[in-house]
Amino acid sequence: MAAVSATVILLIGVGVPVSIVAPVPQARAEVAQEQQRATDPxxxxxxxxxxxxxxxxxxxxxxxKRGPQAPRQMASITKVITMLVVLEKRPLAAGEDGPTITLGQRDVGYLDQVIAANGSWQPVQAGWRVSQRAAIETTMIPSANNYAETLAVWAYGSVPAYLDAARAFxxxxxxxxxxxxxxxGLSSGDRSTPTDLVDLGRIALANPVLAxxxxMATADEPNVGALENTNQLLGTDGIDGLKTGTYDTGANLLFSATRRVGDRTVRIVGVVLGARDHPTxxxxxxxxVDSVVAGYHDLALAKPGQVFATYETRWGGVGRAVAAKAVSRVVWSRARVVRKASxxxxxxxxxGERVGEVTYSVDGSTVVVPLVLDRDVLAAPVWWRLTHPLR
Structure with a gap:
C-alpha cells in the first residue's frame, strides 16, 4: 500500500504542474470570406x-473626350504656353514681382500690330515701367496679345528665339x-488637341505664379488700370481658371475647377474647342464639372468595430476581431475592390490587442486596416487545464 500511495502522490505531484503548464489549444477562428465589389461607372x-x-x-x-480629336486652333490658349516658357527663362518666386521691364517704342509697335489684326490688347506707352508679374497678369487676365509679345521678346531677345524655346518646351x-x-495665338497656325491641352492645363496649375x-477675376495695374478676366465662369461651380480663346469663327476654353469629394480635393482640368461662341x-x-465629380465615390472600406472574425475557445472564451478605425478611399468611376481578412x-x-488585418485592393493600390480584439478573451483557466490534462 505504501508503494501505491507513493505512486499516487507522485502522479499528483508531477501531473498537476504538468497539466497547468502544458500547451493549450488555440481558439477556433471564423474569418469573413474574401469579398469583391465594384463601384458604378x-x-x-x-x-x-x-x-x-x-x-x-x-x-x-x-x-x-468627345468630338474630333485632331489639332484645332488654340487662339489665346497659346498664351498659357508663352507664360510657361517665359517663366522657365525668368522664374518668379511666390509673391515676387520680379524685374522691372521698361517699355519702349518696339512695344508700342506690338500694340499697333495687334490692333491691326483685330486682336485683344491693353495700352502701352514708351517709358512705362512694369513688373514682370504685372505684365503676366496683363497678358493672362484680359488676354492682351501685345503684352504676350513684349514678355516673350523681353525674356528671349526675339520672337524666333522664343519660338525655339517654346518648341523645346x-x-x-x-x-x-x-x-x-x-x-x-493670333495665328490660326497655333494648334493643339484636347488631350494635349488637358496636359498643358496640368502643367500650368503646377506653376505657382501662373496658377x-x-x-484672378480682376486686377489693378499701375499703368493700365483695372483688368477684368475674359473667363466669365470664374467662381462658378468651383471653376478657378484657366484661359479663354477667341477667334473669328469660334470660342475655346481651357478650364480648371476645384471640388471636394469626401476627404479629397479633386482638381479638374478640361477643354472645349470650337464652340460657336462663349455664352454657348x-x-x-x-x-x-458636375458629371466628373459625380463619377467619384467616397467609398467606406471599414467602420470602427466592424467584425471580420470571431474567436471561440474550448473553455468558453469568445471574442471578435474588429476594425480598429474607420478607413475610406475616394475612387473614380468603376473601381474594383477586393477585401481579404486574416x-x-x-x-x-x-x-484592443492587435490580432490581424484586413487588406483591401482598390484599383491596384493596397489599404491595410488593423484588426483588434473587441473584448478580453480569457486564457485557459486552471480548472480547465486540470480537467483536460490531455488537451
Missing amino acids: AAIRLPSFGSSAVGVVGMPGVLA LKANGLDDTTVVDTN ATVR LDARVPAV VDPITGGRK
Whole structure:
C-alpha cells in the first residue's frame, strides 16, 4: 500500500504542474470570406459640339473626350504656353514681382500690330515701367496679345528665339500634337488637341505664379488700370481658371475647377474647342464639372468595430476581431475592390490587442486596416487545464 500511495502522490505531484503548464489549444477562428465589389461607372457629360476632353490632376491622360480629336486652333490658349516658357527663362518666386521691364517704342509697335489684326490688347506707352508679374497678369487676365509679345521678346531677345524655346518646351513635356507659330495665338497656325491641352492645363496649375494668375477675376495695374478676366465662369461651380480663346469663327476654353469629394480635393482640368461662341460654351462647362465629380465615390472600406472574425475557445472564451478605425478611399468611376481578412492564432488576449488585418485592393493600390480584439478573451483557466490534462 505504501508503494501505491507513493505512486499516487507522485502522479499528483508531477501531473498537476504538468497539466497547468502544458500547451493549450488555440481558439477556433471564423474569418469573413474574401469579398469583391465594384463601384458604378461614371457618365461624363461633355458638350455635343466642338472637340473636348477632361481629366484630373494626379491621374494621367483624360477621363473622357468627345468630338474630333485632331489639332484645332488654340487662339489665346497659346498664351498659357508663352507664360510657361517665359517663366522657365525668368522664374518668379511666390509673391515676387520680379524685374522691372521698361517699355519702349518696339512695344508700342506690338500694340499697333495687334490692333491691326483685330486682336485683344491693353495700352502701352514708351517709358512705362512694369513688373514682370504685372505684365503676366496683363497678358493672362484680359488676354492682351501685345503684352504676350513684349514678355516673350523681353525674356528671349526675339520672337524666333522664343519660338525655339517654346518648341523645346512642348517636346520636353510630351505635347507632340501642339504647334506654335507666334506668341499670342493670333495665328490660326497655333494648334493643339484636347488631350494635349488637358496636359498643358496640368502643367500650368503646377506653376505657382501662373496658377495664381489664372484664378484672378480682376486686377489693378499701375499703368493700365483695372483688368477684368475674359473667363466669365470664374467662381462658378468651383471653376478657378484657366484661359479663354477667341477667334473669328469660334470660342475655346481651357478650364480648371476645384471640388471636394469626401476627404479629397479633386482638381479638374478640361477643354472645349470650337464652340460657336462663349455664352454657348460657358453654359455647358458646369455640367461637365458636375458629371466628373459625380463619377467619384467616397467609398467606406471599414467602420470602427466592424467584425471580420470571431474567436471561440474550448473553455468558453469568445471574442471578435474588429476594425480598429474607420478607413475610406475616394475612387473614380468603376473601381474594383477586393477585401481579404486574416487573423493570428490566439489562446487569449486583451481588449484592443492587435490580432490581424484586413487588406483591401482598390484599383491596384493596397489599404491595410488593423484588426483588434473587441473584448478580453480569457486564457485557459486552471480548472480547465486540470480537467483536460490531455488537451
